[in-house]
Amino acid sequence: MTGLVVVIAALAADLGSQLLASSSSTAASPIDILRGEHRDAPGEADSVVPDGTTVFDDEIPGVANLDPDLLGALRQAATAAAGDGVEFYVDSGWRSPEYQEQLLREAVSEYGSEAEAARWVATPDKSAHVSGDAVDIGPSDATTWLSVHGAEYGLCQIYGNEPWHYELRPESIDHGCPPIYADPTHDPRMQW
């Protein structure tokens, strides 16, 4: 009997350490833990890109779910930039509709109105991040590099107020990037 109790106690201790290990694994960012009540929402946690993610990190859904042509252009550009001593990091890439909706709710409360929030965060049905067609790149030396060389790879800044937000515009390789919208509210794609 004593032996059995010891075994059960050992199993319980082992289970406890496994639970601790899984709750502190690298898969859960501090944001996930803070937003524990949202953890079961499909896709939300998958949309958060961990610090230090590059355009080569296939195992990160925010990178893997980007449009393949956009990702290919980003990797070519990142390789060339590395030759200039500049590293690209992905601050945000593909996002689930649920995560985009969460960002929009946060923007509305931060900026105080839906109209002001619309200057920064698109609705899930309009966001180029949700369709996998947009990426937010950092840090500033990377966006500076892209502002000079991005068009050679079909990579263009779209909004004046978002120097980190890049999309694929293949025609820019021959013709340069199209004019930049002051902010997303000027983008015809964002109109109702």
Ligand SMILES: [Zn+2]
């Ligand atoms: Zn963006």
